[in-house]
Amino acid sequence: xxxxxxxxxxxxxxxxxxxxxxxxxxxxxxxxxxxxxxxxxxxxxxxxxxxxxxxxxxxxxxxxxxxxxxxxxxxxxxxxxxxxxxxxxxxxxxxxxxxxxxxxxxxxxxxxxxxxxxxxxxxxxxxxxxxxxxxxxxxxxxxxxxxxxxxxxxxxxxxxxxxxxxxxxxxxxxxxxxxxxxxxxxxxxxxxxxxxxxxxxxxxxxxxxxxxxxxxxxxxxxxxxxxxxxxxxxxxxxxxxxxxxxxxxxxxxxxxxxxxxxxxxxxxxxxxxxxxxxxxxxxxxxxxxxxxxxxxxxxxxxxxxxxxxxxxxxxxxxxxxxxxxxxxxxxxxxxxxxxxxxxxxxxxxxxxx
Amino acid sequence: xxxxxxxxxxxxxxxxxxxxxxxxxxxxxxxxxxxxxxxxxxxxxxxxxxxxxxxxxxxxxxxxxxxxxxxxxxxxxxxxxxxxxxxxxxxxxxxxxxxxxxxxxxxxxxxxxxxxxxxxxxxxxxxxxxxxxxxxxxxxxxxxxxxxxxxxxxxxxxxxxxxxxxxxxxxxxxxxxxxxxxxxxxxxxxxxxxxxxxxxxxxxxxxxxxxxxxxxxxxxxxxxxxxxxxxxxx
Numbered sequence: 412x413x414x415x416x417x418x419x420x421x422x423x424x425x426x427x428x429x430x431x432x433x434x435x436x437x438x439x440x441x442x443x444x445x446x447x448x449x450x451x452x453x454x455x456x457x458x459x460x461x462x463x464x465x466x467x468x469x470x471x472x473x474x475x476x477x478x479x480x481x482x483x484x485x486x487x488x489x490x491x492x493x494x495x496x497x498x499x500x501x502x503x504x505x506x507x508x509x510x511x512x513x514x515x516x517x518x519x520x521x522x523x524x525x526x527x528x529x530x531x532x533x534x535x536x537x538x539x540x541x542x543x544x545x546x547x548x549x550x551x552x553x554x555x556x557x558x559x560x561x562x563x564x565x566x567x568x569x570x571x572x573x574x575x576x577x578x579x580x581x582x583x584x585x586x587x588x589x590x591x592x593x594x595x596x597x598x599x600x601x602x603x604x605x606x607x608x609x610x611x612x613x614x615x616x617x618x619x620x621x622x623x624x625x626x627x628x629x630x631x632x633x634x635x636x637x638x639x640x641x642x643x644x645x646x647x648x649x650x651x652x653x654x655x656x657x658x659x660x661x662x663x664x665x666x667x668x669x670x671x672x673x674x675x676x677x678x679x680x681x682x683x684x685x686x687x688x689x690x691x692x693x694x695x696x697x698x699x700x701x702x703x704x705x706x707x708x709x710x711x712x713x714x715x716x717x718x719x720x721x722x723x724x725x726x727x728x729x730x731x732x733x734x735x736x737x738x739x740x741x742x743x744x745x746x747x748x749x750x751x752x753x754x755x756x757x758x759x760x761x762x763x764x
Numbered sequence: 765x766x767x768x769x770x771x772x773x774x775x776x777x778x779x780x781x782x783x784x785x786x787x788x789x790x791x792x793x794x795x796x797x798x799x800x801x802x803x804x805x806x807x808x809x810x811x812x813x814x815x816x817x818x819x820x821x822x823x824x825x826x827x828x829x830x831x832x833x834x835x836x837x838x839x840x841x842x843x844x845x846x847x848x849x850x851x852x853x854x855x856x857x858x859x860x861x862x863x864x865x866x867x868x869x870x871x872x873x874x875x876x877x878x879x880x881x882x883x884x885x886x887x888x889x890x891x892x893x894x895x896x897x898x899x900x901x902x903x904x905x906x907x908x909x910x911x912x913x914x915x916x917x918x919x920x921x922x923x924x925x926x927x928x929x930x931x932x933x934x935x936x937x938x939x940x941x942x943x944x945x946x947x948x949x950x951x952x953x954x955x956x957x958x959x960x961x962x963x964x965x966x967x968x969x970x971x972x973x974x975x976x977x978x979x980x981x982x983x984x985x986x987x988x989x990x991x992x993x994x995x996x997x998x
Contacts, residue, residue, distance in 0.1 A: 606866075609859070609862070609863065609866075610866075612852075612854075612855070613852055613855075613863055616852040616853065616854055616855065617852055617853070619814060619846060620846060620850070620851075620852065621852075621863075622813075622814055622834045622835075623812060623814060623834060623838070623843075623844040623846055624838070624863050624864055624866050624867075624911065624915070625834065625835040625838040625839065625866050625867040625915070626835070626866060627833065627835050
């Protein structure tokens, strides 16, 4: 039953547009989905290796800008005599480029900053996001600065001339994002259940001990950062081809904070946590808009966050898991075969894909 | 089997051990004794690659491992059983042991070794699925030893195996270490409980303020007036 639940949840999400015809609601779901993917990628780093990246939005933005620029084409003026012209490329290729460049940046940041860990990693990532914002703001030749990149083409898939699908309207975008989210979930699921995943968790638990059993600390942390950054880049690419405009404000610190809130409140280090947190804190501001006064909306948002952190310090998913175990009378020694996985990986019933 | 020559280790600008030389021959049980902060743990870290030495050489089985990674050193056959937090507290017993096999890929042999291990430590077999952090101190110690053993080391490094354990468990731990040595694994042990360490070892080295000051067989050390006065309570 527990194995089926994630798939049932996916089927449920897939059915939403069939009975919910409100376009605005669909837009909210799409936005939430994009940020949930980003939160899942952050969770890989924060939840499983225990490293806090407070500049995670940098990878999101790099994915967005790369994908936008490759699909639009650009030219660089080095001096009067030499101009580098980059022709526009198909959007699916641009999207892949976005993932690759973001992943590469993640790899580089990981290599640089895992010589020093903890607080230093936090500082390096924050600075990286700020630097990226300043670059996007000031390199007007390339990024149009605060004028933003406009008219970004939507994602198209298909064989030219025979059959083509353009993700222009909300409905196809919704399904595209659902697909990428499911794919990201599967990638993370496979990764954390592999040898590499065990290494991540061992590192989070006790780094010197992990090194003493032969785990190459830097290598695995860099791997986690690169995968996580690539995934955030994918979310950025989806975002940019959906809203079809990208400006330097995409690098704002508040987006990182949103991701961190989603991961922590849902339950870091659990597979379902960022999804639950993402859905709640992605939808909450929009739902509140319906029936709360504008000045009260963010107060309610803040209070909801504090209540979760105070009463469910491990997050929502671990709390539900614990409740479920207590009710079904199982002892905490995890002797049931379903939860043979590593600490913290248990998915909550009804909360996952 | 293991030879350390003139090793100096620093934490930043602070020198923890200076010009340490020692030797462990195949099949021996050698102990490193000394007070808190004398540099015993640092010496073990220098051997297992957790803190590469600033100067000097470490040679194991004819191969220089001075600046090799912890991973490479473990693969060569040196397992480190660290002090203090000895297990992955949030993982189960089984998962902790799996971590010990991290560098091994011979599945069938691992299963056999696990069976042997569980026969030796029946408590661990009972608690395979229990979270390691909820085990008693003694059980955690057994698990830590088991995790190191499962990597099939040629040389085991024990760091303060008696630290924080009840007296009966300490005795049991020392008995197991003697047993492991009896089965042909060479042992280098750091121990504050100097008398117990000297009684069970072949040879011993005394560290004082980061320098090697005395060495000899266990008997010689027990009779050594300086050792007797400073570490064995007159």
